[in-house]
Amino acid sequence: MTDIADLRPDRMLSVREVFGIDTELQVPAFSERDDHVPEVDAVYRFNPDVTLAILAGFMRDRRVMVQGLHGTGKSTHIEQVAARLNWPCVRLNLDGHISRLDLVGKDAVVLREGKQVTEFQEGIVPWSLQRPVALVFDEYDAGRPDVMFVIQRILEQGGKFTLMDQNRVLRPHPFFRLFATANTVGLGNLNGLYHGAQRLNHAQIDRWNIVASLNYLPADEEIAIVQARVPSLADEAGRQLVASMVAVADLTRKGFAAGDLSTLMSPRTVITWAENVEIFKNPALAFRLSFVNKCDDAERPLVAEYFQRCFDQELKESHQLSSGSHE
Numbered sequence: 001m002t003d004i005a006d007l008r009p010d011r012m013l014s015v016r017e018v019f020g021i022d023t024e025l026q027v028p029a030f031s032e033r034d035d036h037v038p039e040v041d042a043v044y045r046f047n048p049d050v051t052l053a054i055l056a057g058f059m060r061d062r063r064v065m066v067q068g069l070h071g072t073g074k075s076t077h078i079e080q081v082a083a084r085l086n087w088p089c090v091r092l093n094l095d096g097h098i099s100r101l102d103l104v105g106k107d108a109v110v111l112r113e114g115k116q117v118t119e120f121q122e123g124i125v126p127w128s129l130q131r132p133v134a135l136v137f138d139e140y141d142a143g144r145p146d147v148m149f150v151i152q153r154i155l156e157q158g159g160k161f162t163l164m165d166q167n168r169v170l171r172p173h174p175f176f177r178l179f180a181t182a183n184t185v186g187l188g189n190l191n192g193l194y195h196g197a198q199r200l201n202h203a204q205i206d207r208w209n210i211v212a213s214l215n216y217l218p219a220d221e222e223i224a225i226v227q228a229r230v231p232s233l234a235d236e237a238g239r240q241l242v243a244s245m246v247a248v249a250d251l252t253r254k255g256f257a258a259g260d261l262s263t264l265m266s267p268r269t270v271i272t273w274a275e276n277v278e279i280f281k282n283p284a285l286a287f288r289l290s291f292v293n294k295c296d297d298a299e300r301p302l303v304a305e306y307f308q309r310c311f312d313q314e315l316k317e318s319h320q321l322s323s324g325s326h327e
């Protein structure tokens with residue numbers, strides 16, 4: 001296999017054919033699949049606006065951030081575009097434990113011909129920067145501010161990266177690409193859902209060329225995604241069931257927006273619920289296990305009412321269950 005640093009995009013793909021978007025655009029892609037290329041998820045459904053934004057990142061070296069509520073498919077969207085282009089992709093979770101040294105690199109003791117020597121081991125940023133790699137900063141708004149400054153320079157196109165301890169200046173590889181996902185737009189945890197989200201420096205937000213927004217989708221699209229994920233619900237009966245589930249999810253989102261609920265169902269939760277329906281063959285039980293038990297006690301009656309409205313069936317409380325009943 002060719003070394004990753006020697007790989008180049010060597011063919012053009014039609015965006016229409018690969019992503020089903022009505023456009024004449026062509027996007028560069030690789031013939032060879034390096035180990036860093038994500039697996040193709042054959043049933044992934046692309047959202048045209050977000051896909052085009054991500055494609056602009058790959059085609060025109062734009063810095064693209066995908067922002068939106070949790071579980072809407074932001075991280076997987078970038079990965080699935082990369083998977084279709086055979087573009088090596090590295091996803092880095094910027095949790096509070098990632099340090100400057102993890103990103104930049106550090107001196108480490110290694111064995112060379114039986115002797116211990118100190119050698120600089122480059123971190124994920126310089127490694128990616130010198131290769132045709134799409135680096136994804138996942139949970140960008142969870143990164144610690146001091147850490148984020150490390151990446152300020154590479155946010156600029158052609159932005160060189162200085163390895164200070166090494167006295168080296170790195171030029172980005174022409175096919176290095178940079179993406180990020182975030183739940184907030186850098187203003188902190190305004191709605192109370194994203195504990196740990198940092199306020200971001202706006203000189204940094206400013207350097208992202210494109211900010212795509214991926215929030216909850218129209219019901220039909222969400223139903224199609226859930227059915228694609230859980231094939232046993234792919235028939236007409238399944239569609240009706242999933243439609244009711246998505247309707248419950250929608251009520252929780254409206255309830256959250258109105259301040260009645262402190263939590264809401266993401267598309268990820270709906271998928272999990274559908275998977276649990278497959279296991280338990282019982283939508284009410286699966287609902288309790290996938291969502292209701294994550295809610296505050298005081299809010300459960302309201303959630304039960306949402307269920308009742310969409311399923312025309314009572315949702316028993318857990319304590320009623322433990323006393324022997326099964327529905």
Ligand SMILES: Nc1ncnc2c1ncn2[C@@H]1O[C@H](COP(=O)(O)OP(=O)(O)OP(=O)(O)O)[C@@H](O)[C@H]1O
Nearest residue numbers: 043044045069070071072073074075076077225268
């Ligand atoms: N369009 C889609 N087609 C198929 N599956 C999808 C789609 N969108 C989301 N999913 C599925 O939903 C789940 C959540 O997606 P993902 O982890 O990408 O969300 P996210 O937006 O990055 O969430 P978070 O903000 O919590 O990081 C995944 O299992 C993914 O496969």
Ligand SMILES: [Mg+2]
Nearest residue numbers: 074075138181
């Ligand atoms: Mg994510």
